[in-house]
Amino acid sequence: MSDQSPRAVVLLSGGLDSATCLAIAQRDGFEVYALSFRYGQRHAGELLRASRIAAQAGVARHLVVDMPLAAWGGSALTDQELTVPKHDTVEGIGSEIPITYVPARNTVFLAIALGWAEVLQAHDLFIGVNSLDYSGYPDCRPEYIAAFERMANLATKAGVEAAHRGGPPAIRLRTPLIDLTKAEIIRCGLALGVDYAQTLSCYDPVDEDLACGRCDACLLRRKGFAQNQLSDPAPYAP
Amino acid sequence: MSDQSPRAVVLLSGGLDSATCLAIAQRDGFEVYALSFRYGQRHAGELLRASRIAAQAGVARHLVVDMPLAAWGGSALTDQELTVPKHDTVEGIGSEIPITYVPARNTVFLAIALGWAEVLQAHDLFIGVNSLDYSGYPDCRPEYIAAFERMANLATKAGVEAAHRGGPPAIRLRTPLIDLTKAEIIRCGLALGVDYAQTLSCYDPVDEDLACGRCDACLLRRKGFAQNQLSDPAPYAP
Numbered sequence: 001m002s003d004q005s006p007r008a009v010v011l012l013s014g015g016l017d018s019a020t021c022l023a024i025a026q027r028d029g030f031e032v033y034a035l036s037f038r039y040g041q042r043h044a045g046e047l048l049r050a051s052r053i054a055a056q057a058g059v060a061r062h063l064v065v066d067m068p069l070a071a072w073g074g075s076a077l078t079d080q081e082l083t084v085p086k087h088d089t090v091e092g093i094g095s096e097i098p099i100t101y102v103p104a105r106n107t108v109f110l111a112i113a114l115g116w117a118e119v120l121q122a123h124d125l126f127i128g129v130n131s132l133d134y135s136g137y138p139d140c141r142p143e144y145i146a147a148f149e150r151m152a153n154l155a156t157k158a159g160v161e162a163a164h165r166g167g168p169p170a171i172r173l174r175t176p177l178i179d180l181t182k183a184e185i186i187r188c189g190l191a192l193g194v195d196y197a198q199t200l201s202c203y204d205p206v207d208e209d210l211a212c213g214r215c216d217a218c219l220l221r222r223k224g225f226a227q228n229q230l231s232d233p234a235p236y237a238p
Numbered sequence: 239m240s241d242q243s244p245r246a247v248v249l250l251s252g253g254l255d256s257a258t259c260l261a262i263a264q265r266d267g268f269e270v271y272a273l274s275f276r277y278g279q280r281h282a283g284e285l286l287r288a289s290r291i292a293a294q295a296g297v298a299r300h301l302v303v304d305m306p307l308a309a310w311g312g313s314a315l316t317d318q319e320l321t322v323p324k325h326d327t328v329e330g331i332g333s334e335i336p337i338t339y340v341p342a343r344n345t346v347f348l349a350i351a352l353g354w355a356e357v358l359q360a361h362d363l364f365i366g367v368n369s370l371d372y373s374g375y376p377d378c379r380p381e382y383i384a385a386f387e388r389m390a391n392l393a394t395k396a397g398v399e400a401a402h403r404g405g406p407p408a409i410r411l412r413t414p415l416i417d418l419t420k421a422e423i424i425r426c427g428l429a430l431g432v433d434y435a436q437t438l439s440c441y442d443p444v445d446e447d448l449a450c451g452r453c454d455a456c457l458l459r460r461k462g463f464a465q466n467q468l469s470d471p472a473p474y475a476p
Contacts, residue, residue, distance in 0.1 A: 066304065103354075103357050104349055104350075104352040107349040107352055110349075111342055111348075112346055114342040114346075116341075138394060139393045139394075147385070147389035148389050148393075151345070151386050151388070154381055155344070155345045155377045155382055155386075156342065157341075159376070160376045
């Protein structure tokens with residue numbers, strides 16, 4: 001990657017979507033600064049995967065920020081007293097805001113990404129949100145992303161200077177997966193060489209390396225591989 | 239404060255503006271949850287003041303969140319290698335974005351406030367930004383605040399549910415100081431019993447208890463007291 005490449009901050013959870021998003025950012029010519037959060041996830045497996053994916057992709061830097069969202073409670077993803085719901089099929093997923101929703105998570109993550117981007121003089125933030133095969137979180141919808149981008153251009157030096165020049169908005173939120181089905185995301189990632197065996201998508205893994213197979217995230221992922229007539233390289237609990 | 243009072247999250251830095259903002263939130267009938275950040279400030283004096291102000295005001299809870307903005311650098315407020323600019327007068331303050339600007343600071347702080355509010359089922363966020371006697375930070379302007387509020391209503395359960403009902407936006411960013419001069423803020427706070435001797439506004443204090451007297455924040459504060467023909471109870475370096 002040459003020094004002339006524009007920089008981008010890529011949110012990297014260690015899951016299938018963010019790994020694909022990172023590969024797309026590199027395909028599009030960006031020098032990638034990957035950003036992950038230790039936010040009280042039930043399992044550290046996600047962050048281990050994020051580090052491996054970042055290293056394999058040869059990113060310029062991988063920053064892991066401690067963000068104790070769990071101290072506030074309120075989500076089954078960070079609160080040990082709440083139970084992650086399990087299903088047998090994907091029917092009904094996304095029809096209401098689920099208990100796995102972490103309050104303001106994407107807003108907090110994007111805010112920190114924006115601050116880092118400003119220091120790096122990067123104008124592009126990649127986030128692997130998806131509005132089709134998704135769990136119904138409000139902060140994954142296109143209208144949310146557009147509103148954050150607008151706010152970001154009012155919040156930052158780069159945004160204010162671009163507005164003074166009368167040019168287009170400087171800060172761009174890039175959501176290359178937003179209109180793709182999970183099956184399409186997987187096809188795109190495979191074409192770019194993403195190693196999905198390295199990714200962990202599960203909300204409630206049995207251990208660092210074994211996905212539960214029945215939470216919303218597992219069901220959506222399995223459906224995506226099945227629709228491509230591929231077997232998912234992730235190991236699942238029997 | 240009765241259990242029936244609506245809850246509000248109030249950003250509390252320990253400075254004059256946020257202490258006044260907290261008093262206004264209480265006057266307006268809110269049960270206050272005060273939020274401060276340990277973000278790599280040059281001096282811990284600010285947080286000590288925040289804790290004292292919160293205790294004196296009898297808030298429901300004071301949460302201090304570790305937020306290592308300093309790890310990224312880029313601001314004289316958190317970077318020991320940069321120098322906080324000093325002046326003899328307030329002329330020119332606010333005409334451009336200064337080196338004391340912390341990248342995306344208010345965006346990060348408000349994002350975390352939003353997450354905490356969601357867990358508390360609070361809909362009101364107070365922030366003591368000011369667009370008159372201010373340092374020229376882009377994230378203190380009314381258009382930024384309006385854009386954040388719009389985003390917040392798209393990001394959260396409460397916002398989405400209010401939109402489904404066709405009602406007004408659920409999440410409100412309250413900026414009671416935004417159109418006030420520093421002199422007006424001080425008059426308002428004194429009427430509400432704010433003890434300004436407890437507050438520390440300086441960007442570059444000599445020690446925990448001694449303000450420099452010549453940074454932008456000190457100059458604006460001193461002008462505010464002088465315009466009220468009052469002496470500032472803060473101790474300044476000679």
